[in-house]
Amino acid sequence: MSLLQVDDIHTYYGESHILEGVSLSVAAGEVIALIGRNGVGKTTTLRSVLQLTAPRSGSITYRGEELVGKRTHEVAELGVGWIPEERRVFSQLSVAENVRVATPKGGDVDAALELAYETFPALSERRDADAGALSGGQQQMLAIARGLVGDNDVLLIDEPSEGLAPQIVADVAEAVQRAAEEATILLVEQNLPLAMDLADRFYLLDNGQVVEDGAATRGVTDDDRIRRYLSA
Numbered sequence: 001m002s003l004l005q006v007d008d009i010h011t012y013y014g015e016s017h018i019l020e021g022v023s024l025s026v027a028a029g030e031v032i033a034l035i036g037r038n039g040v041g042k043t044t045t046l047r048s049v050l051q052l053t054a055p056r057s058g059s060i061t062y063r064g065e066e067l068v069g070k071r072t073h074e075v076a077e078l079g080v081g082w083i084p085e086e087r088r089v090f091s092q093l094s095v096a097e098n099v100r101v102a103t104p105k106g107g108d109v110d111a112a113l114e115l116a117y118e119t120f121p122a123l124s125e126r127r128d129a130d131a132g133a134l135s136g137g138q139q140q141m142l143a144i145a146r147g148l149v150g151d152n153d154v155l156l157i158d159e160p161s162e163g164l165a166p167q168i169v170a171d172v173a174e175a176v177q178r179a180a181e182e183a184t185i186l187l188v189e190q191n192l193p194l195a196m197d198l199a200d201r202f203y204l205l206d207n208g209q210v211v212e213d214g215a216a217t218r219g220v221t222d223d224d225r226i227r228r229y230l231s232a
């Protein structure tokens with residue numbers, strides 16, 4: 001049974017019809033990559049799941065429970081975590097404080113810190129540094145760590161490699177892989193080889209519709225049809 005099921009959703013910004021019947025499913029433990037050119041609706045799909053931009057029609061269920069119609073904080077409370085492209089960390093707080101404030105009320109802060117540091121040893125070394133002083137890759141790790149300690153079973157991760165130098169992208173890839181040991185992941189990623197390395201399956205979006213899906217393998221990066229969809 002799928003953990004997260006998106007069924008024929010139509011999502012708009014005002015009059016602009018952005019998602020035109022997107023369906024996808026994510027099973028527990030999977031890493032799913034959502035790929036496609038700029039502006040095809042990848043971020044909007046994540047925003048739809050979170051009810052940040054609620055679909056006008058269609059259904060999104062999490063553990064069988066309908067999310068459409070819920071408030072975003074209710075979706076978050078069910079265990080759906082969001083790691084937006086802007087890597088939301090508190091730059092003036094230390095690494096440890098960033099993890100602490102992401103721990104749910106009444107949660108075990110020591111256990112959260114241990115999980116964060118065990119998953120990302122680089123964060124352990126910088127635990128007292130201000131988050132704003134971390135490298136881009138380390139900030140991404142911290143953003144993912146905050147998602148993990150927030151008691152989330154699913155993480156929606158938007159473009160984690162965006163704007164990072166190639167040697168740092170490798171750190172981010174490792175961060176996503178480590179997070180995948182703890183949570184199910186729906187990942188938006190423009191870097192096709194990286195997406196194929198990280199994911200079990202992929203969905204390719206074009207103009208607000210899923211046009212391809214399948215197993216995520218390196219062979220996908222050579223597929224002419226897929227490459228045509230991805231070239232601008």
Ligand SMILES: Nc1ncnc2c1ncn2[C@@H]1O[C@H](COP(=O)(O)OP(=O)(O)OP(=O)(O)O)[C@@H](O)[C@H]1O
Nearest residue numbers: 013014016018036037038039040041042043044045
């Ligand atoms: N707040 C908004 N108001 C109006 N239109 C928007 C808004 N956000 C996004 N759009 C439009 O919706 C479409 C889909 O955007 P979306 O961000 O989902 O694409 P994407 O596939 O994630 O691409 P990118 O990699 O550029 O983020 C684009 O045409 C975009 O211009």
